Amino acid sequence: MFSMGLLKNDLGGRIIFYLLAAAAILVPVCNLVVPETSVFYLSSYTVTLVGKYLTYALLALALDLVWGYCGILSLGHGAFFALGGYSMGMYLMRQIGERGVYGHPILPDFMVFLNWKELPWYWYGFDQFWFAMLMVVLVPTLLAFVFGWLAFRSRVTGVYLAIITQALTYALMLAFFLNEMGFGGNNGLTDFKDILGFNIQSDATRVVIFVLSCVALAAAYLACRYIVESKLGRVVLAIRDAEDRTRFIGYRVERFKLWIFVFSAALAAIAGALYVPQVGIINPGEFAPLNSIEVVIWVAVGGRGTLYGAIAGAFLVNYSKTLLTGSLPEVWLFVLGSMFVLSTVFLPKGLVGLFSKDGKEDE
Amino acid sequence: MNKLLGSRIDQIPDSVEAGVDTRHGQVLYLENINVSFDGFQALKDLNLYIDEGELRCIIGPNGAGKTTMMDVITGKTRPDTGTVFFGQLVDLLKMDEPSIAQAGICRKFQKPTVFEHQTVFNNLELAMRTNKNVWSTLFASLSGEQLDLIDEILETIGLVGQRNFLAGSLSHGQKQWLEIGMLLMQQPKLLLVDEPVAGMTHQETERTAELLLALEGKHSVVVVEHDMEFVRSISRKVTVLHEGSVLVEGEMDQVQNDRRVAEVYLGTLC
Numbered sequence: 350m351f352s353m354g355l356l357k358n359d360l361g362g363r364i365i366f367y368l369l370a371a372a373a374i375l376v377p378v379c380n381l382v383v384p385e386t387s388v389f390y391l392s393s394y395t396v397t398l399v400g401k402y403l404t405y406a407l408l409a410l411a412l413d414l415v416w417g418y419c420g421i422l423s424l425g426h427g428a429f430f431a432l433g434g435y436s437m438g439m440y441l442m443r444q445i446g447e448r449g450v451y452g453h454p455i456l457p458d459f460m461v462f463l464n465w466k467e468l469p470w471y472w473y474g475f476d477q478f479w480f481a482m483l484m485v486v487l488v489p490t491l492l493a494f495v496f497g498w499l500a501f502r503s504r505v506t507g508v509y510l511a512i513i514t515q516a517l518t519y520a521l522m523l524a525f526f527l528n529e530m531g532f533g534g535n536n537g538l539t540d541f542k543d544i545l546g547f548n549i550q551s552d553a554t555r556v557v558i559f560v561l562s563c564v565a566l567a568a569a570y571l572a573c574r575y576i577v578e579s580k581l582g583r584v585v586l587a588i589r590d591a592e593d594r595t596r597f598i599g600y601r602v603e604r605f606k607l608w609i610f611v612f613s614a615a616l617a618a619i620a621g622a623l624y625v626p627q628v629g630i631i632n633p634g635e636f637a638p639l640n641s642i643e644v645v646i647w648v649a650v651g652g653r654g655t656l657y658g659a660i661a662g663a664f665l666v667n668y669s670k671t672l673l674t675g676s677l678p679e680v681w682l683f684v685l686g687s688m689f690v691l692s693t694v695f696l697p698k699g700l701v702g703l704f705s706k707d708g709k710e711d712e
Numbered sequence: 713m714n715k716l717l718g719s720r721i722d723q724i725p726d727s728v729e730a731g732v733d734t735r736h737g738q739v740l741y742l743e744n745i746n747v748s749f750d751g752f753q754a755l756k757d758l759n760l761y762i763d764e765g766e767l768r769c770i771i772g773p774n775g776a777g778k779t780t781m782m783d784v785i786t787g788k789t790r791p792d793t794g795t796v797f798f799g800q801l802v803d804l805l806k807m808d809e810p811s812i813a814q815a816g817i818c819r820k821f822q823k824p825t826v827f828e829h830q831t832v833f834n835n836l837e838l839a840m841r842t843n844k845n846v847w848s849t850l851f852a853s854l855s856g857e858q859l860d861l862i863d864e865i866l867e868t869i870g871l872v873g874q875r876n877f878l879a880g881s882l883s884h885g886q887k888q889w890l891e892i893g894m895l896l897m898q899q900p901k902l903l904l905v906d907e908p909v910a911g912m913t914h915q916e917t918e919r920t921a922e923l924l925l926a927l928e929g930k931h932s933v934v935v936v937e938h939d940m941e942f943v944r945s946i947s948r949k950v951t952v953l954h955e956g957s958v959l960v961e962g963e964m965d966q967v968q969n970d971r972r973v974a975e976v977y978l979g980t981l982c
Binding site: 576579580581583584586587590591593594595596597598599600601602604605608 | 786809810811813814818819821825826827828829830834837838839841844845846849850851852894898
């Protein structure tokens with residue numbers, strides 16, 4: 350099988366693959382078939398929670414591809430995630446129709462509330478699922494393309510690049526907070542009713558979105574693995590380690606960076622689009638600079654430059670977050686900070702570095 | 713599928729190769745080059761011509777403009793005035809670093825720069841002359857001929873036994889050779905080699921001299937070096953740079969006995 354060929358030398362990848370396959374089969378059964386009284390019953394809350402982690406893992410994977418392999422430290426990947434989420438949210442808003450509080454057949458509630466008479470032009474088409482899905486990928490990749498083209502062509506690297514990616518997501522957050530932007534301002538988009546005609550609150554719909562998240566993560570993992578194993582992946586590593594050398598042996602460094610950055614933005618956007626129907630809301634808070642920084646921590650804790658490390662890190666950090674913010678919310682940020690510091694100082698290769706014996710990244 | 717992709721990567725980056733016209737026997741023309749950084753004149757009316765197949769050494773005290781000259785040739789620095797031609801027809805000032813490299817001018821840095829986290833084999837593979845755009849690298853696979861070429865170069869630079877070692881694990885001298893090997897993988901017309909023997913042991917220096925001498929005739933080679941003994945051992949013709957322009961050009965003996973050269977080198981010490 351093609352996928353197993355790709356994962357032949359990738360134990361971490363195989364483990365993730367089996368876990369995803371198991372989750373995609375067992376979770377629907379345990380949620381829908383197993384009776385609620387059984388110990389094997391999984392609540393819908395858990396399904397949604399793990400589904401959310403899956404989308405975070407996809408976002409972490411996207412970041413690892415650009416940061417771990419190409420050395421582009423993006424502190425703005427949350428922006429692509431949120432834009433993908435907003436595109437999905439706009440579709441879900443248009444599906445509400447007359448069932449909104451104000452019962453307007455076309456305008457979403459917040460527009461009626463703001464006394465808007467007409468739908469803004471950029472909301473056209475979002476009642477069509479295919480169009481919305483196209484926009485999920487198109488809008489963030491276009492932004493990534495323009496941003497990356499300008500930044501990489503001017504040879505902005507390192508900390509400077511990190512800072513402007515941070516500025517990018519911050520600027521978007523401020524813009525999306527404005528009511529005049531027409532994206533629901535502070536409250537964002539919420540109160541979704543259904544997706545493709547299926548009730549978004551129903552267990553069956555949730556399970557389907559969960560399984561789709563598993564499939565998306567597995568497919569994205571294979572695509573990333575293919576890329577990093579290809580010659581392109583080695584060029585990208587070369588750029589990370591010696592950018593000038595790469596340029597002087599004839600590679601157009603900025604085009605490689607741009608390509609991998611745009612591809613990564615697309616993965617982040619897909620993650621965002623899967624995230625929104627599961628959590629039921631998207632608001633400008635998703636653009637918060639802190640969110641993007643957290644993604645970097647997931648990847649650093651898991652182990653960057655491995656792909657599977659990013660996924661493990663996303664699950665681990667977010668699971669800890671769920672546990673801690675439930676019991677000791679005030680401690681969480683301290684724990685997050687110390688996780689980052691400790692893994693940077695003691696585990697430069699992250700948690701997965703503890704288990705990898707091949708030492709491939711070693712000198 | 714593979715066959716199709718294989719044939720695509722064999723395409724040599726078009727046009728430029730055919731455009732290197734060396735009918736007049738010269739491969740590189742630098743004329744009236746001026747470069748200044750914040751008022752400091754790094755190159756001043758520099759004129760330099762390199763013959764086809766020639767092995768030329770360039771010496772000069774620190775700050776003479778040797779590295780800046782290499783930067784100008786490889787597109788890293790744009791001169792304020794002057795012309796740089798590769799052969800009769802290719803205007804290097806209109807090209808960026810990757811296109812200059814693809815046209816056949818390759819450069820070894822002063823500090824050995826190889827891809828430390830990749831194997832010696834992969835370092836050579838990355839440098840190989842082939843289509844270097846994004847999509848063809850994504851689907852690239854090695855043909856038999858390309859494998860043979862890599863093996864041949866491994867032989868030339870004496871790293872056959874280190875084929876699968878990480879480049880980062882090589883000794884300083886081996887890294888220098890690997891970098892020279894990476895230049896050779898690009899089948900360049902002109903190699904620019906910046907201080908190839910700095911920090912090398914005596915034996916390593918000798919081997920490097922052999923390596924460079926073996927290239928003479930097949931490629932034009934420009935070596936910038938401080939080590940006079942090394943320069944004497946490899947070079948027929950030496951150019952002395954001083955304060956951004958050519959001071960003397962000629963045979964090594966002739967150059968060494970030149971009063972001005974002695975002044976430049978010794979005078980600065982006094």
